[in-house]
Amino acid sequence: MKVGNAPALVRRTLRRWRRLGARLVAPFPVVPGNELRFFPGTEAALTAIRAAIGAARHSVDVEMYLWDDDDEGRAFATALADAAERGVRVRVLADALGAREALAGCLRGVAARGVALRVFDVRSLPLVRRLMHRTHKKLVVVDGAAAWCGGAGFSRHFTRGTLRELPWHDRMFEVRGPLVAQVAAIFAADFERFGPRRPLAPAAVTDAPPPCGTAVGRALRGWPDPRDFTGTFLVAVSRARERVLIGTPYFMPPFRLRRALRAALRRGVDVQLVLPSHEGASRILWYASRRHLGGFLRRGARVFEFGPAFYHAKLAVVDRDHAFLGSSNMDAWSWRRNAEIDFVFHDADTVERVAMCFAEDRAAAREVTAAEHHARGPLHRLFERIAGIFDEWW
Secondary structure (H helix, E strand, C coil), X not given: CCHHHHHHHHHHHHHHHHHCCCCCCCCCCCEEEEEEEECCCHHHHHHHHHHHHHHCCCEEEEEECCECCCHHHHHHHHHHHHHHHCCXXXXXXXXXXXXXXXXXXXXXXXXXXXXXXXXXXXXXXXXXXXXXXXXXXXXXXXXXXXXXXXXXXXXXXXXXXXXXXXXXXXXXXXXXXXXXXXXXXXXXXXXXXCCCCCCCCCCCCCCCCCCCCCEEEEEEECCCCCCHHHHHHHHHHHCCCCEEEEECXXXXXXXXXXXXXXXXXXXXXXXXXXXXXXXXXXXXXXXXXXXXXXXXXXXXXXXXXXXXXXXCCCEEEECCCEEEEECCCECHHHHXXXXXXXXXXXXXXXXXXXXXXXXXXXXXXXEECHHHHHCCCHHHHHHHHHHCCXXXXX
16 A cells, blocks of 8 residues: 555545444333244244245345355345345345355345345454454344344254254244334444445434333344443343343353452352353364353352253343343453344343243253362363463454
8 A cells, every 4th residue: 555545545444434333322212012932943933034034025124144155045045035026125234254155155146136235344444454343143124023133144054054063052033013123223224334325314213013012121232333232231240139141152251241240149149151062162262261160160150061062042131130132242252343233121021031041051051060170181271271362352
């Protein structure tokens, strides 16, 4: 790059950066009257989403991180293109990193069939390239009436697995009611950020579906909007008096979360974690996660490693009035860099249903004791120290 071009490049970069600025500034309100549906497995959830896309009459919006060019990914690309040809407005925002296979494969022809396809990619911004921002969201909105969110992507990893591994264990859910309008507003803001340049306007929550259930909650947003999840979750943990239940595939908690969990343990709170086992997880990230367990185990936390397959679910329960579901992991990527979407529910019925999901995952896991963790060998400890470099940037 020539030195003389630097000021112009900086100005262009800053203009594009401002386009990523927060449009959804105020937190969404807590809304009652929502219906929450859980699925017996991820394959059932993805099947339900494809069926809803096939029956869509007006609109389908998809924001997706993991989208592979395999049987599952191609099936969704075909379903979306078919819907567009029927006259349904189909908008897709795919992540440049997580959906790179699909963007080079099954998504290449969907625009010609009427799908409005955009790519979430800030790597073209030189000043923030090293931060590797990405959308980690997995959300689908159909006809503005129903939304699906969670941790699963359009990939056979979540349905049939591969030759070397079983299908990943995840949690997807469907929501109907006023909350769908909040999900739609989040998608609209993200989709506009990566479209043609136009005057910025606040994204409004309008045309909320009528109440249809008893779930009470709100949507939580991540970068580049204000990070609702981190603040809401930390406040809930800091006030916990009974229990904190966390299921996550990547447990490399930022310092503020480690401090909040240690304080909860000192207050006598029952802290339980369900994490992947050594057999299912990435080896480096498993060691990085293990590096933190000793301090929690010594203070009385209970840790369980999920055995049947790679544990990819993302859920948490705090006391009897907070249940968290969504796409965020307990690591620095989700807390500082990723665009995420999560939900917090406050009604007793939904909180207990999420707690039951956690109990089901825990039942399929093996407990790790403090004595077992303390007895790990020097080579294991060395691997933990080396893997610890991921704490700050993974």
